[in-house]
Amino acid sequence: xxxxxxxPTILRTYTNxxxxxxxxxxxxxxxxxxxxxxxxxxxxxxxxxxxxxxDLRRFVNVYxxxxxxxxxxxxxxxxxxxxxxxxxxxxxxxC
Amino acid sequence: xxxxxxxxxxxxxxxxxxxHPDEACGVVAGPVxxxxxxRLVEMxxxxxxxxxxxxxxLDLLALYREMDDRDxxxxxxxxxxxxxxxxxxxxxxxxxxxxxxxxxxVSTREHGNNEGPVEFRxxxxxxxxxxxxxxxxxxxxxxxxxxxxxx
Numbered sequence: 001x002x003x004x005x006x007x008p009t010i011l012r013t014y015t016n017x018x019x020x021x022x023x024x025x026x027x028x029x030x031x032x033x034x035x036x037x038x039x040x041x042x043x044x045x046x047x048x049x050x051x052x053x054x055d056l057r058r059f060v061n062v063y064x065x066x067x068x069x070x071x072x073x074x075x076x077x078x079x080x081x082x083x084x085x086x087x088x089x090x091x092x093x094x095c
Numbered sequence: 096x097x098x099x100x101x102x103x104x105x106x107x108x109x110x111x112x113x114x115h116p117d118e119a120c121g122v123v124a125g126p127v128x129x130x131x132x133x134r135l136v137e138m139x140x141x142x143x144x145x146x147x148x149x150x151x152x153l154d155l156l157a158l159y160r161e162m163d164d165r166d167x168x169x170x171x172x173x174x175x176x177x178x179x180x181x182x183x184x185x186x187x188x189x190x191x192x193x194x195x196x197x198x199x200x201v202s203t204r205e206h207g208n209n210e211g212p213v214e215f216r217x218x219x220x221x222x223x224x225x226x227x228x229x230x231x232x233x234x235x236x237x238x239x240x241x242x243x244x245x246x
Contacts, residue, residue: 008192009195010192061155061156068153086156088155089192090155090190091120093148093174094146095118095184
């Protein structure tokens with residue numbers, strides 16, 4: 001099973017500059033663990049905490065087939081072969 | 096240095112004045128690698144706040160898809176401060192995630208929605224390091240040095 005994951009500019013240091021990498025997993029959590037195995041350090045940029053306490057970082061957006069995963073189960077969101085995952089850091093700030 | 100044309104600069108200022116007292120935000124996209132801010136895209140501040148801004152997550156995805164399709168990148172990322180100076184806040188610095196972009200800050204603290212000059216300043220924000228840069232406002236951007244391909 002292969003899922004294309006689009007990597008934003010700021011995280012391409014973990015992927016040798018690749019804009020997209022392929023990864024496996026039947027949930028987003030499993031996919032991120034697989035990404036981490038091949039691109040060490042990337043998980044910590046996407047997720048806070050471990051195990052049951054793990055959650056997507058507040059200012060990271062992840063989309064599965066154009067849906068924001070926060071609305072479809074977060075890290076437990078299901079994935080199947082051919083899905084496309086996009087990672088985009090939030091554009092945000094404040095005084 | 097940020098080189099920007101007057102019409103785009105004025106449009107950013109107008110957006111900031113219009114949305115005051117909430118923070119306004121958006122990008123100016125340009126061809127990848129060109130450093131030319133050509134296409135202003137005003138974004139909705141999903142936070143709707145005088146002290147915070149955030150692009151709506153689905154608007155953000157649509158914007159990046161559109162830029163991808165057009166071989167563009169965010170050359171400028173701008174937002175306004177409505178009660179403080181046009182300098183990146185600690186939050187702005189912590190969340191800055193486009194190391195190649197010019198971060199433009201506009202402050203509407205003096206004149207709010209009304210006519211009057213505003214601070215318009217530009218910064219690089221890389222790995223938590225802020226460097227202010229000169230802003231060169233030109234009537235028109237010079238012609239691209241490399242002809243655009245794809246025709």
